[in-house]
Amino acid sequence: MKCRSCGKPAKKYTISRGGAEVAVELCEKCYRRLYGKENPTAEQESGLECSACGTTYEDFRRTGLVGCAECYNAFRKEITTMLGYIQHSARHVGKVPEGAGERYDDLRSLIAQEDKLREELDLAERAGEKQKAAELRQRLGAVAQKLRRTDL
Numbered sequence: 451m452k453c454r455s456c457g458k459p460a461k462k463y464t465i466s467r468g469g470a471e472v473a474v475e476l477c478e479k480c481y482r483r484l485y486g487k488e489n490p491t492a493e494q495e496s497g498l499e500c501s502a503c504g505t506t507y508e509d510f511r512r513t514g515l516v517g518c519a520e521c522y523n524a525f526r527k528e529i530t531t532m533l534g535y536i537q538h539s540a541r542h543v544g545k546v547p548e549g550a551g552e553r554y555d556d557l558r559s560l561i562a563q564e565d566k567l568r569e570e571l572d573l574a575e576r577a578g579e580k581q582k583a584a585e586l587r588q589r590l591g592a593v594a595q596k597l598r599r600t601d602l
Contacts, residue, residue: 453477474535500524564593
């Protein structure tokens with residue numbers, strides 16, 4: 451079993467989130483970083499704080515609650531990582547909105563393309579293929595721009 455964060459050998463931990471028990475596979479170091487209380491002020495010292503409401507990442511970790519909508523931007527990386535552990539994905543794959551029709555299919559296609567490009571980029575960066583990684587970043591930027599312009 452490998453750590454879902456860093457790929458090192460891992461153990462299965464059971465955590466309680468929102469009244470439900472969730473199993474996560476993490477190495478000890480990543481588990482302590484996300485859920486441990488070894489150094490409770492480390493996140494505050496690193497400057498992870500919402501500029502709009504003052505909520506710190508430590509507050510979010512402790513309570514599971516954000517203070518305002520801007521917290522999602524301030525803690526985007528941490529929240530996305532945490533969702534990956536809890537739900538095995540940070541993307542919502544729920545029902546199709548009523549009346550979305552063909553535009554929705556186009557949007558789903560762009561999202562799938564973006565996911566594939568991100569995976570390819572990650573592999574290229576790990577392999578040290580700088581030229582290919584640069585091309586993939588450019589293609590990923592074009593897809594991201596299309597996604598921003600798509601109105602549903």
